Amino acid sequence: MSNLFQRIFNPSKVSLELDDIQALILRSRPVPYFGTNVLLHIDEPRAGKELIKKLIPLVTSAKNWHKAEEATATVAFTFEGLKALNLPEESLKSFPESFREGMAARAAKLHDVDENAPKHWQKPFGTGQVHIAINIIADTREKWEAKLREAEEELKKISGVKVLLKADFAATEEVKNVFGFRDGISNPEIEGSGVDEVPGYGRPIKAGEFILGYPGEAGTVGYYPQPDILGKNGSFLVFRKYHSxxxxxxxxxxxxxxxxxxxxxxxxxxxxxxxxxxxxxxxxxxxxxxxxxxxxxxxxxxxxxxxxxxxxxxxxxxxxxxxxxxxxxxxxxxxxxRIIRKSVSYGGEPEKGITTDDGKERGLYFIAISAxxxxxxxxxxxxxxxxxxxxxxxxxxxxxxxxxxxxxxxxxxxxxxxxxxxxxxxxxxQGGEYCFLPGLSALKWISEL
Ligand code: HEM
Known part of the structure; x- marks a missing residue:
């Protein structure tokens, strides 16, 4: 038996700037996993930038994506968040329209209507209040708690940034979702990441489909947010909370x-x-x-x-x-x-075969990443x-x-x-957000604006 952490890394196949790309994009979801999602609101741009400066040393780069030695910490922003950080108007305008509008405004396109419509979503989703999303995930309780503690220490030191939501998630060795099905199995491989082909995963897909600033399947580099330092090595992340x-x-x-x-x-x-x-x-x-x-x-x-x-x-x-x-x-x-899925389950599996609602909150934080x-x-x-x-x-x-x-x-x-x-x-x-997942130099650039 083997799990995906044993995927073979071949340094001669690396052509991406791995140390500038956030690890979540390339790293397999840990087995088992422990983690937390934190959503933040920025009251003052200065405080937001200060926080990012403090978080940068905690954010994990993809340099060692093939190793499971450390917890992975990810930082992403909604469009409202980039506005709250006072990004230059020219940069804001360079983001795709769907991202600028945000998930709630795109409900019709997502078929989020009737019982799934934004008016039924849990707060703070879809209110425009969510500015920063942090995801911390590790393969042991100790690593997860240590990384979370570090992030919380930095947060405590800064006034002017509010925590809107903090939600834990976890899965055992069998990585089953709340329906009792193993998930997180099929994900595309990315050309240039250094991965050696795994049977069944097809040929690695051109990096530009998933990471901004590289050629995609059509052979050309697609348009990405500007300036170059902001967009290059970044990606977009779709976050959707489901109750199962x-x-x-x-x-x-x-x-x-x-x-x-x-x-x-x-x-x-x-x-x-x-x-x-x-x-x-x-x-x-x-x-x-x-x-x-x-x-x-x-x-x-x-x-x-x-x-x-x-x-x-x-x-x-x-x-x-x-x-x-x-x-x-x-x-x-x-x-x-294709999308890269880094979804995680929360709330645990219910008692086997239950047919009445036990009233517990459980489901999936669906996380999809691509350019x-x-x-x-x-x-x-x-x-x-x-x-x-x-x-x-x-x-x-x-x-x-x-x-x-x-x-x-x-x-x-x-x-x-x-x-x-x-x-x-x-x-x-139950709600969600469209997020931008910048590269590490972009995080630094934002924090120094
Ligand atoms: C609570 C909601 C969901 C549950 C319980 C769920 C469950 C699963 C399971 C058990 C698998 C098979 C194992 C795997 O390859 O990971 C799977 C595969 C997949 N799911 Fe979902 N899923 C959910 C939501 C979504 C959503 C919203 C999307 C996209 C909009 C999606 C896209 C996919 C894709 C692309 C695959 C891989 C298919 C393949 O490559 O063969 N899932 N899902």
């Missing part, structure tokens, strides 16, 4: 499948993987825990021989979010819609999660993240094709 209704999911499984094995099978059909992480493609009939835990095998598959979805339904969460080599009814280049993360998540949300046209499934939505509201449908092709009705919204959106 695990009891509704269990109720759905129990209503539609008789035995526990049948329920597990239906659940795997909805995600595209079994709870262990084993992909349905490689383990079509029953879970295979060894395969699920083996990073060298658990993402090594294609949909080439399953074009009608008899093994992995076209409509399941994982296949929608990355159709790989599925022949799509509406053609699009899959490699242009055009806002566009990509808006595309995924509107075209692949809340629509079915690209797979010839009409208006059928993703059974896990679609806004299904009790009216959802899920088609499972097979020798006998089955359609399941009355799917609820199993994951409710």
């Amino acid at each position: 209704k695990v009891h509704e999911f269990n109720r759905f499984l129990q209503k539609h499948a008789q035995t526990e094995d049948e329920q597990e099978y239906l659940a795997a059909k909805m995600f595209g993987r079994w709870r262990s992480g084993a992909p349905l493609t490689l383990a079509p009939r029953k879970d295979d825990a060894k395969l699920g835990a083996d990073a060298e095998r658990n993402n090594h598959f294609s949909y080439k021989d399953d074009q009608n979805g008899k093994t992995v339904p076209l409509s399941c969460h994982m296949r929608r979010m990355n159709p790989r080599d599925t022949k799509q009814a509406v053609i699009s280049d899959v490699n242009l819609h 055009k993360a806002m566009d990509t998540v808006e595309f995924l949300q509107s075209q692949w999660a809340n629509e079915g046209n690209f797979i010839n499934h009409g208006d059928e939505k993703d059974p896990i993240i679609g806004l299904n509201q009790g009216k959802g449908v899920f088609t499972v092709p097979g020798d006998i094709r089955r359609r399941y009705n009355a799917i609820e919204t199993f994951n409710i959106m």
